[in-house]
Structures are given as C-alpha cells and as structure tokens.
Amino acid sequence: MKLKLKAGLIMISVALALVGCGAANDSTNKAAESPKADAVVSKAIEDIKTRGKFVVGVKYDTNLFGLKDPGTGEVNGFDIDIAKAIAKNILGDETKIELVEVTSKTRIPMLNNGDIDAIVATMTITEERKKEVDFTDVYFNAGxxxxxxxxxxxxxxxxxxxxxxxxxxxxxxxxxxxxxxxxxxxxxxxxxxxxxxxxxxxxxxxxxxxxxxxxxxxxxxxxxxxxxGGNFTDEPYGIAVKKGETEFAKTINELLTSMKASGEYDKIYEKWLGEKPSK
Structure with missing residues (x-):
C-alpha cells in the first residue's frame, strides 16, 4: 500500500510539473511575442532614428502657427516650435528636422502615404479623422x-x-x-x-x-x-500620427506633459500668441 501511495504521489508531482512547464512555456512564448508587437507600434520612431531626421507636415500659410518667409525661406510659428521639440526629444537635436508643407486637404493622405512622420498643422481632433489617424492629446485649444x-x-x-x-x-x-x-x-x-x-x-x-x-x-x-461674434465651436488641436502608432503618440504625449511641467510650453505659447495659455 505504501509503495502504491508513493508511486501515486510521484505521478501527481510529475503531472503538476508538466502543467507548470506548459504554463511557463506559454508565458515565455507570450513574452517573446510582446517585443514584436511593440516593434510594430513604434516603427515610426525607429524609422526616424535610422534616418536621423524627423519629417513633419506643417502649414506654410498660417501666421503664428506655420508661415514661410518668402525672403529667407524659413518657416516659423507655434507648430514649428512644437515640431522642433519632438525632433529634439527623439534625436537629441532640434535641427534634425525636415518641414514639409501640407494643407488641410493634403495632410492625411501625405501621412498615410509615408511622405511625413507626423502632422503638426492646426489639425482639429474629430471622430471622423480618428478613423484615419491616431491623435496625441490636445496641444492647443482653439474655437x-x-x-x-x-x-x-x-x-x-x-x-x-x-x-x-x-x-x-x-x-x-x-x-x-x-x-x-x-x-x-x-x-x-x-x-x-x-x-x-x-x-x-x-x-x-x-x-x-x-x-x-x-x-x-x-x-x-x-x-x-x-x-x-466670438467662438461658435470648440477646435482642439492634436498631433496626428499613422493609425496604430500608439507608441509614437505616447512618446509625444509624454513630451508635451514634460514641456508643460517645465514651463517650456508656456514660453512657446506666449512667444506666438502674446499671452499665457489659460489653465
């Protein structure tokens, strides 16, 4: 009886060990898969780092946000300074940036075609646009x-x-x-x-x-x-990235939070709008 009992206990122990190994293998497999998933959503950041340049769609015709000086060829504005901050955050240098002109009509197609990495161009966050792109948090409130x-x-x-x-x-x-x-x-x-x-x-x-x-x-x-007449709608601006690039959007959101905490965002806002943002 004692031998049978001991044999039974051994068999149970082996079975539990096998189940444990299966769970461990399953966990290991999932762990192995997760970096692959992360790589997909952060592909834009990897592409920017490999290229060594942040290519961003901005307006060339919008005074205070993105306006090209015909004399110098330089583009300046609130959106441009935000875009430069993103370049500095990812590449460590705000000059590692390429500004590409977009309009309200062309910006989403250019993003989806891979012509630009992101849109920083007075773009209102709407439910309809969310079907085509992913947005960051609101970085400017307009109306x-x-x-x-x-x-x-x-x-x-x-x-x-x-x-x-x-x-x-x-x-x-x-x-x-x-x-x-x-x-x-x-x-x-x-x-x-x-x-x-x-x-x-x-x-x-x-x-x-x-x-x-x-x-x-x-x-x-x-x-x-x-x-x-005042404002008759709310127009919250967001930075747009390709659909599914949640890691990229998260990186930009973290940057915006840091800029607001440090006072850098307020300085850019006041520089272009002539007043501090309302809290």
Missing part, C-alpha cells in the same frame, strides 16, 4: 470664429443668411461647421488660408471662417480686419 473687414454688417454667425458669401479652406472642419450652422450661406473654398484671405481682401466674399487662432494671425497681418 471657430469669423473674420470681417472693419465696418462689416456681419457681426455673428446669425448674420450668415442667404446671399452671404463665406470663405473657407478645403478639407477643414470650419467649412463643414458653416454648412451645418448657416446652411443658407454660400461657401467658397480655397486651397489654403492665404488664398482665402487674399480673396476676402479682394471682395470675393463677405467673411472668412476658421479657427480663432488662425484668424488672429490674419488680424496681425492686416489690422483692417477683425474677428467678430
């Missing part, structure tokens, strides 16, 4: 407003009635918002903001609509134009 020439009878969105011509930019959320909030107005769309602003000054429209931060930049260019 849609109206720009008119001083003395204009248009003072708010309520004045956008039948016969009023509203100028906007192709691919922007502002054009869609106007179609919903002022359906009787006629909307004329342009390729970029400078073209739209030039059209407004030439009398081709009655008002120009987009985010207040962008319109503020236009008032700085020409003080004959003012913003009216």
């Amino acid at each position: 849609q407003s109206l720009l008119v020439k001083k003395g204009s009878p248009i003072q708010s969105i309520a004045d956008l009635k039948k016969g009023v011509k509203v100028l906007g930019v192709k691919g922007s959320t502002s054009v869609k918002n106007i179609a919903e909030k002022a359906p009787e107005a006629t909307v004329l769309q342009f390729e970029n903001y400078q073209d739209a602003f030039t059209a407004l000054k030439a009398g081709q429209g009655d008002t120009l609509t987009t985010d207040n931060a962008i319109l503020y930049g236009m008032t700085q260019q020409d003080p004959n134009y003012i913003m009216v």
Whole structure:
C-alpha cells in the first residue's frame, strides 16, 4: 500500500510539473511575442532614428502657427516650435528636422502615404479623422470664429443668411461647421488660408471662417480686419500620427506633459500668441 501511495504521489508531482512547464512555456512564448508587437507600434520612431531626421507636415500659410518667409525661406510659428521639440526629444537635436508643407486637404493622405512622420498643422481632433489617424492629446485649444473687414454688417454667425458669401479652406472642419450652422450661406473654398484671405481682401466674399487662432494671425497681418461674434465651436488641436502608432503618440504625449511641467510650453505659447495659455 505504501509503495502504491508513493508511486501515486510521484505521478501527481510529475503531472503538476508538466502543467507548470506548459504554463511557463506559454508565458515565455507570450513574452517573446510582446517585443514584436511593440516593434510594430513604434516603427515610426525607429524609422526616424535610422534616418536621423524627423519629417513633419506643417502649414506654410498660417501666421503664428506655420508661415514661410518668402525672403529667407524659413518657416516659423507655434507648430514649428512644437515640431522642433519632438525632433529634439527623439534625436537629441532640434535641427534634425525636415518641414514639409501640407494643407488641410493634403495632410492625411501625405501621412498615410509615408511622405511625413507626423502632422503638426492646426489639425482639429474629430471622430471622423480618428478613423484615419491616431491623435496625441490636445496641444492647443482653439474655437471657430469669423473674420470681417472693419465696418462689416456681419457681426455673428446669425448674420450668415442667404446671399452671404463665406470663405473657407478645403478639407477643414470650419467649412463643414458653416454648412451645418448657416446652411443658407454660400461657401467658397480655397486651397489654403492665404488664398482665402487674399480673396476676402479682394471682395470675393463677405467673411472668412476658421479657427480663432488662425484668424488672429490674419488680424496681425492686416489690422483692417477683425474677428467678430466670438467662438461658435470648440477646435482642439492634436498631433496626428499613422493609425496604430500608439507608441509614437505616447512618446509625444509624454513630451508635451514634460514641456508643460517645465514651463517650456508656456514660453512657446506666449512667444506666438502674446499671452499665457489659460489653465
């Protein structure tokens, strides 16, 4: 009886050991798989490091955020400084960056085609866009407003009635918002903001609509134009990366958090917007 009992205990011990080995092997296999999964989501960062350059889509036509100086060829603005901070965080040098011009219409296709690593270009986070790209946390809060020439009878969105011509930019959320909030107005769309602003000054429209931060930049260019009616939408800007590149978005979010904690973000904000960000 004692021999049988001892043999039984030995068999049970062997069985448990085999189960344990199976669990251990399963755990080892999962552990071996996880780095592979991480490699997929952080491919953009690895590509940037291998290339030694951060290629980012920015605006060339948006005063205060991304505007190209025709004399020097330099592009400067709030978004440009944020993009340089990302380059410095990944590569240790903010000059290891290539700025590529995008518009509201071209930026997502260029990202998805691999022409750029990320979009830092006054891009509003929307549920529709989330289907195509991944966004970081909000890095700038804006709101849609109206720009008119001083003395204009248009003072708010309520004045956008039948016969009023509203100028906007192709691919922007502002054009869609106007179609919903002022359906009787006629909307004329342009390729970029400078073209739209030039059209407004030439009398081709009655008002120009987009985010207040962008319109503020236009008032700085020409003080004959003012913003009216306040904000009638919320436009939270996010930095866009390719769909599935969660590790890249996480890295940028950590950088933004660090910049806000150190005061660097506030300095950039005040440099371009003339005031400290509201808390």
